Amino acid sequence: xxxxxxxxxxxxxxxxxxxxxxxxxxxxxxxxxxxxxxxxxxxxxxxxxxxxxxxxxxxxxxxxxxxxxxxxxxxxxxxxxxxxxxxxxxxxxxxxxxxxxxxxxxxxxxxxxxxxxxxxxxxxxxxxxxxxxxxxxxxxxxxxxxxxxxxxxxxxxxxxxxxxxxxxxxxxxxxxxxxxxxxxxxxxxxxxxxxxxxxxxxxxxxxxxxxxxxxxxxxxxxxxxxxxxxxxxxxxxxxxxxxxxxxxxxxxxxxxxxxxxxxxxxxxxxxxxxxxxxxxxxxxxxxxxxxxxxxxxxxxxxxxxxxxxxxxxxxxxxxxxxxxxxxxxxxxxxxxxxxxxxxxxxxxxxxxxxxxxxxxxxxxxxxxxxxxxxxxxxxxxxxxxxxxxxxxxxxxxxxxxxxxxxxxxxxxxxxxxxxxxxxxxxxxx
Numbered sequence: 001x002x003x004x005x006x007x008x009x010x011x012x013x014x015x016x017x018x019x020x021x022x023x024x025x026x027x028x029x030x031x032x033x034x035x036x037x038x039x040x041x042x043x044x045x046x047x048x049x050x051x052x053x054x055x056x057x058x059x060x061x062x063x064x065x066x067x068x069x070x071x072x073x074x075x076x077x078x079x080x081x082x083x084x085x086x087x088x089x090x091x092x093x094x095x096x097x098x099x100x101x102x103x104x105x106x107x108x109x110x111x112x113x114x115x116x117x118x119x120x121x122x123x124x125x126x127x128x129x130x131x132x133x134x135x136x137x138x139x140x141x142x143x144x145x146x147x148x149x150x151x152x153x154x155x156x157x158x159x160x161x162x163x164x165x166x167x168x169x170x171x172x173x174x175x176x177x178x179x180x181x182x183x184x185x186x187x188x189x190x191x192x193x194x195x196x197x198x199x200x201x202x203x204x205x206x207x208x209x210x211x212x213x214x215x216x217x218x219x220x221x222x223x224x225x226x227x228x229x230x231x232x233x234x235x236x237x238x239x240x241x242x243x244x245x246x247x248x249x250x251x252x253x254x255x256x257x258x259x260x261x262x263x264x265x266x267x268x269x270x271x272x273x274x275x276x277x278x279x280x281x282x283x284x285x286x287x288x289x290x291x292x293x294x295x296x297x298x299x300x301x302x303x304x305x306x307x308x309x310x311x312x313x314x315x316x317x318x319x320x321x322x323x324x325x326x327x328x329x330x331x332x333x334x335x336x337x338x339x340x341x342x343x344x345x346x347x348x349x350x351x352x353x354x355x356x357x358x359x360x361x362x363x364x365x366x367x368x369x370x371x372x373x374x375x376x377x378x379x380x381x382x383x384x385x386x387x388x389x390x391x392x393x394x395x396x397x398x399x400x401x402x403x404x405x406x407x408x409x410x411x412x413x414x415x416x417x418x419x420x421x422x423x424x425x426x427x428x429x
Contacts, residue, residue, distance in 0.1 A: 056352030059311035235309025
């Protein structure tokens with residue numbers, strides 16, 4: 001099996017299966033019409049006070065491209081497709097609970113490029129400023145194209161493409177997202193050779209991060225790397241981007257040697273907790289100026305969730321405290337501090353809230369913290385050691401994710417108000 005994309009990204013994807021997902025907020029956050037609900041909230045210190053539930057509109061900038069479920073500002077629901085098996089997107093409306101093709105041609109079978117819902121093999125997709133933008137693969141997944149078409153329909157336009165120069169190469173590029181009229185792309189070239197046992201092995205890799213101006217088509221290289229690991233992008237707001245780097249501590253044992261000396265069941269995640277050193281920093285993409293947000297000497301707590309930014313905000317944790325960083329003002333503020341004694345943490349940012357999770361082997365607690373005013377709602381976990389509903393994606397008014405009580409991997413929908421009320425019986429699919 002071929003090795004795919006960045007080593008760090010693969011590691012993150014594996015760890016995601018052990019945690020829960022989420023997303024978050026904008027400077028002048030505007031609430032969407034929603035019912036007001038007063039609930040009891042906890043700050044993690046035992047103090048409780050009533051707070052009002054607020055939900056927020058999707059951010060219009062720093063729009064993250066994604067797979068499977070993509071929020072649709074134009075419809076209020078989601079764009080969705082079956083990864084690897086479907087080349088055509090559908091729209092899902094959680095209000096009416098209906099699915100339909102965004103195609104308006106009479107008699108269309110939705111199975112070729114003449115259909116306005118057809119894209120080809122989609123790696124990731126986003127809706128931005130009235131248009132679809134997607135990275136697609138072709139030529140047996142060895143080539144990539146950055147494409148667009150209006151949400152209202154029309155032909156697919158290729159904005160940029162990358163094809164291998166040699167038979168043993170692949171160009172599998174990716175789209176991070178779009179912000180302030182630019183798309184942010186990773187251009188990847190991997191070279192393979194055949195081993196003696198008939199398997200393909202990667203023998204060369206070149207990765208570079210680029211911005212693509214949607215108006216002029218100008219591409220600017222932001223950074224490059226040949227080691228298989230680029231700094232992870234949290235988000236970008238105007239000319240400010242936030243990245244995370246990771247390196248192994250000096251003198252650390254090799255992962256394989258360390259695992260061989262550990263009890264059965266020990267994973268590479270525990271190795272990372274002990275030996276990985278992280279740096280989170282902002283960078284001005286015009287001037288190149290960098291500002292450290294989290295230094296390698298600090299006890300940075302990594303999150304397994306991919307939703308690390310929302311609008312102009314970035315979320316991160318040091319020791320037991322969760323912070324948000326404002327990319328516009330380039331300032332941080334402490335948002336939440338966990339009680340001592342937790343064995344694990346996770347955090348994410350969606351819908352103008354930071355969701356924070358802490359617990360032990362036997363218990364789990366979860367909270368939603370409103371970025372606008374810092375108010376905290378404790379989410380009911382029913383006394384179990386997992387969250388009751390794991391929110392993986394959001395649209396205006398709804399989350400989609402995993403419902404623990406269902407005991408299956410099917411995705412469920414829940415209104416944001418029901419989620420904050422811990423009314424998980426209202427989830428549906």
